[in-house]
Amino acid sequence: MTDVTRDRNAYRFHTEVRVRLSETDAVGIVFFGSYSTYMDVGRMDYLENLGLTRLGGAVRDLIPGAVVASSAQFHRPARYNDVLELNVRVSRLGTTSYTFHFLIANKRSAETVATGALTLVWLDDDFKPTSLPEEFRDAIVGFEGTNIDA
Amino acid sequence: MTDVTRDRNAYRFHTEVRVRLSETDAVGIVFFGSYSTYMDVGRMDYLENLGLTRLGGAVRDLIPGAVVASSAQFHRPARYNDVLELNVRVSRLGTTSYTFHFLIANKRSAETVATGALTLVWLDDDFKPTSLPEEFRDAIVGFEGTNIDA
Amino acid sequence: MTDVTRDRNAYRFHTEVRVRLSETDAVGIVFFGSYSTYMDVGRMDYLENLGLTRLGGAVRDLIPGAVVASSAQFHRPARYNDVLELNVRVSRLGTTSYTFHFLIANKRSAETVATGALTLVWLDDDFKPTSLPEEFRDAIVGFEGTNIDA
Amino acid sequence: MTDVTRDRNAYRFHTEVRVRLSETDAVGIVFFGSYSTYMDVGRMDYLENLGLTRLGGAVRDLIPGAVVASSAQFHRPARYNDVLELNVRVSRLGTTSYTFHFLIANKRSAETVATGALTLVWLDDDFKPTSLPEEFRDAIVGFEGTNIDA
Secondary structure (H helix, E strand, C coil): CCCCCCCHHHCCEEEEEECCHHHECCCCCECCCHHHHHHHHHHHHHHHHCCCCCCCCHHHHHCCCEEEEEEEEECCCCCCCCEEEEEEEEEEECCCEEEEEEEEEECCCCCEEEEEEEEEECECCCCCECCCCHHHHHHHHHHHHHHCEC | CCCCCCCHHHCCEEEEEECCHHHECCCCCECCCHHHHHHHHHHHHHHHHCCCCCCCCHHHHHCCCEEEEEEEEECCCCCCCCEEEEEEEEEEECCCEEEEEEEEEECCCCCEEEEEEEEEECECCCCCECCCCHHHHHHHHHHHHHHCEC | CCCCCCCHHHCCEEEEEECCHHHECCCCCECCCHHHHHHHHHHHHHHHHCCCCCCCCHHHHHCCCEEEEEEEEECCCCCCCCEEEEEEEEEEECCCEEEEEEEEEECCCCCEEEEEEEEEECECCCCCECCCCHHHHHHHHHHHHHHCEC | CCCCCCCHHHCCEEEEEECCHHHECCCCCECCCHHHHHHHHHHHHHHHHCCCCCCCCHHHHHCCCEEEEEEEEECCCCCCCCEEEEEEEEEEECCCEEEEEEEEEECCCCCEEEEEEEEEECECCCCCECCCCHHHHHHHHHHHHHHCEC
C-alpha cells in the first residue's frame, strides 16, 4: 500500500470541493469511486497553479501524462454538502513517470477523510513513455523544494 | 413538455440495466441525472441493434448525431440493484434531426419509473447540421414501420 | 419544451463550476448528462444562499423536494476546464411544486451553452406531495420579487 | 502496491460490462475513475452469485461492509463500447475485513486492461468493525476453495 503522509504540513498546495448529491450513494455517504474524481480535480488544480497544463501536444494539453496507477484509503465517511480540502503534492519525479499524493480532509472538522496516490507516465505522440520535459520537472522541483524525491 | 407514451406496446425495442451503487444518491434512490446515462445506453443499444453505430466519420462513429435536447419525467423512484427495462423508440425523423422516446419501467413490478426524450442533430465534418443519411432513415423506418412520424 | 429565457438579466443568482475531465466524454465535449449535475449544483447553491437547505425532515434536509421533471437544451458544446456560469432562478411556485430555470454560459465567451429546467414536488414524511412551507415560499418570493410566477 | 495476479485461471467468477459514453473522457478513453464503478459492479455480482447481498441489517443489505481501501493499475486503455470482462475473486478473508482482487480484460482481444483490489470492513449497527459473519465466511471459502488466504 502506498505510504501517503497524513501530515498536512507536507503539502504546499490546497484546493477544495464541495460534495455534490451525485457523488453520494444510497449508503448515505460519498461513493468511494468519487474520490478518483476529487484526486483528478486536485491534480489539475495543482498543475494549473504551476502553469503546466498546456505543455506539448494534444493529449498532453488535456492531461499531462496518462494515469497508470491509483490507490486510496478511506478513513472516515464524507457526506453531502461537506467541504473537502484537497491537499496535493508531487512526491516523486521519475524518468518517465511521476506520483501525486493526496490528503483529503473535512474542512470543518479538519479530520482526515481519505488519502491517496496517482502515478502518471508521460507519453510521446505515439503514446510511448518518454522523459518528463525539463520545463515540467523544473517547475515541480521549484515548487516542492526538498519536499520531493526527484 | 414532451408527450412520451406510457403504452409499452408502442415500443419495439427493449434493453435493460441494473442500478449500480454509483448511480444512487444519499436520498436512497437513483439520482435523477443517472437517467441521462440510462437513456444514452438505451439509444446506443437501439442503434447497435440496427447496425447503425458505424455510419460516416469519426464523430458519427461514436455517436450518430449530437444531443441537442433532453427531457425526463420521474414517476416513481428506483433503487439500488433494481433491474430497469428500457423501452426505446424513434418517434420522429426530421430532415436533420430525430427524436428518441423512452419508457423506463421496473422490471419486477412493471411499474413506470420514468419517461423521457432525446433529440439529436446529424452533423457534417464541420459540425454543421446536415440531412440524415438515407441508410439511417431507411433502417429506422423499416424497424418502426407506421410507429413513426417520418 | 420548457421556455427558458436566455436573458441573463432575468436571473438574480449566479454560481459557477469548472468542467472536470470525468464530466467530458470521448466525443471531446461535456457529456449531456453532466448538465443534470450542474443544474443540481446550481439549485443547491441557490437554496443555500437563501438558507433553505435545512427545512423540515430527513429527506427535506437533503433535498427540498423530489425532482419530478427535468429538461435541457444544448446550444453549444463545453469542453474540459471551461468555467461555466450557472444562472439560476425559481420561475414558478405552485401549491406543492416549484420550478427552477437555468441559463448556463461559458464564462469567458459569455455564450449560452445550455438552458434547462427542473421541477420539484414537496413531500411529507410519507412521501406524499404536500404544500410548500410558507417559510420556503416567502423566502423565494422575497428574493425573486416580480420575477416569479407565484 | 497490491499484487494482483494476471492469471485469468485464478478467478472463478466472471461478469462483464460494456463501456458507456458517460464513462469515457475527452482523452478518448475510459476515465480512470470509472474503473471504481466497474470494480463495484464486479463485487456486487460476485456476492449476489453467492446469495450474500442480503445478510444482516440496513447498511449490510446494501453493501456487505464499507470500502476502506482501493487500488488499481491501468495496463491498456479501454474505449467506448468495448466489452470488459470482470474477473473477480476474494483473495483474503481476515477477522473483520476481506479483500477482492480484479482482473479486467478486453473481451475481444483478451488483453489485460486493468487490475485492482478493494478491501472492505464488516460493520455492526454502530458502524464499528465486527467479525465477518460465519455464513459469509463459509460461502466464500466454499466457493474459492484453496484459492483463498483465509
